[in-house]
Amino acid sequence: MLHNILLTTSRGIEDLARREAEMLFRVRGIKVNVEEKPFGVEGRLLVEVEESFYIDEKGRKREFNSATFLNENSRLLHRVIVEIASRKFEKIEEDEKDKALKRIYDFVSQIPVERYLKLSESFAVRSFRKGEHNLTSLDISKTVGRAIYDRLSKYGTPKVNLDHPNVIFRAELINEVFFLGIDTTGDSSLHKRPWRVYDHPAHLKASIANAMIELAEIDGNASVIDPMCGSGTILIELALKGHEGRILGIEKYMKHLKGARMNALAAGVLDKIEFIHGDATKLAQYVDSVDFAISNLPYGLKIGRKSLIPKLYMDFFSELAKVLGRRGVFLTTEKRAIEKAFKENGFKILHHRLIGHGGLMVHLYVVE
Template sequence: MQVYATTHRGLERVTAEEIRELGGKLQKYGNGRVYFKCDERLISSLNYHMRTCERIIVLLKSVKVTGLEDIYKEIKDIDFSFIKPNESFAVRSKRVGVHDFNSMDIARVAGDAIIESYQSSAKKRLKVNLDSPDNIIRVELIHDLLLVGVDTTGDKGLHRRGYRVYQHPAPLNPTIAAALIRISDWRPEKILVDPMCGSGTILVEAALVGSDIPPGRVREGGELPFNPKLKILGVEKFGKHVKGCRETLSKLGIDFIKVIQGDAEHLDQHVKEADTIVTNPPYGIRIGRKSKIKKLYHNFLKTAKDILTENGSITLLTPHEKILKSTATKLDYEWSETPIVYGNLPVKIFKLTI
């Protein structure tokens, strides 16, 4: 089967590697999508195990179009006989680029085309159910590229793990957190520290990775077999976030991760050593003036050098590329960088080494 996974733009290589490890035969990737081939059995496994992507979609058609008429024609030519006569469907549309129509127009035209196609072949009118359809047809227009597919994930994307108890004002997407951990090359036998842990998303994702627990098992609910030998530590400046983080960990039955209230600018006062630091520092909206951001980055990276073990590293997400590079240069760090788009914000993942 021809399949594609959706992910954050810039993380295609990370997601592609994860798909390859799970058995998918990679073809190409770009624009937040990874294209590959696999059999039907692997699709359910990918939805259960994938950590860094949002959706798994069986591709029905990929073609260049010029407008709504083309969209209607191309979708009408697709064979939708896989939908059973007693089943319902809904179209979920997305549009990227400049067009003289919107996503709702695409969904309307696509829905009409699907109904007409099915009517012609099966002599029956398909039922539309926008709230809880049996089949979700994804119709995405990326500039002039039309992608039509069957969404095997459902309306709740794979980033919806279901473990979050406390609502942080700026929570980190779990797929981004999982990608940060992959990029960091952390291994379960090593010490991982998040010095600005917020509501604990990186801590939880690390615990899942280190215990080899797939996200699908978390979504199922029930007891999770965590590895109690993992050495994971969280530090957070604000007491309400510390409390919220602990509540999430407690809900999951994680009692081996210690979360302490402390300041990342004085990390050496709270943490003796770390092999891997993975974190999502606060952005300007949360912290205020750029002078505060410069101070935070300088003091954090300076004290982090004192606790990092040999061959240790720091992996972080930031929109403040210039500040990060300037600070890292002054403190003699080397780095690699991965530009991504998080929401509509261009940011970069940096991996720093001494």
């Protein structure tokens, strides 16, 4: 038997998430079919996976739980949602609120949700909405919750628990596409890593850090630096992947550097990373050469005056040109400033893409 799993990730890295999912299942010998952006929805993947079994330590045949497997092993995903039903509602964006909600209620009412939880288990509905609708995500949660409640009432008294439910139904309305599933990830998205004890105000999502690592195509014992490492996300994720080569981080502000060390300690990789308190515009003072540089650069207002950015980038890339052996992967909103700094310092753009991060689309570059 086949079942469908909806995966969520950042917009712009669906291809990498697909590759990761295919690789994870291939290693287990399980056949999957992964579709990127089902119904054209960005940041989503639909996995069709065949039922498979394994023999446990007591010799019993058990069903292999693909959703748990992905939750435990993926570095690029945000959520793993087992699909119950999905459909496209033509023109729902034009509907009046009550009409749109009635269509959703009617659709959910005919889904056999009773198969997905025991009556003794409590449930909640979490929803996600994107598009030009006349309704809010709260409207969707309430309507879907009522449809599920009404249906379950035929079998007994359903239990709702909005704070600590046993089962989380996930309802998504993205433009005209409606999706209902069981959110196996829980309330904390997978990109929120348990090691994050220090919360940098501009920290990078761990999923995007891993996408940058993938795109760098780092080999074996290569050395890797994040010259503006903030709370250390990229370096910690790299160390957790088991990278064998030297891993270095530079950060200008002691507060963030201490935070990065605390995070690395919590992740169990502090001994794998060399953290340096320093200035990336004087990079050559700290390292003679490095194979790869991966960094989420300061941008926007977060470092103070935005007008400082072009000079910071120019100074940094002129230093980087002195020490970088292989490739660099950088993330920024400042397209013009970074492309000027690349050009004037002899870097060639090998790859460019846009990635959704914190409501913005940011530019990712791979250069050499």
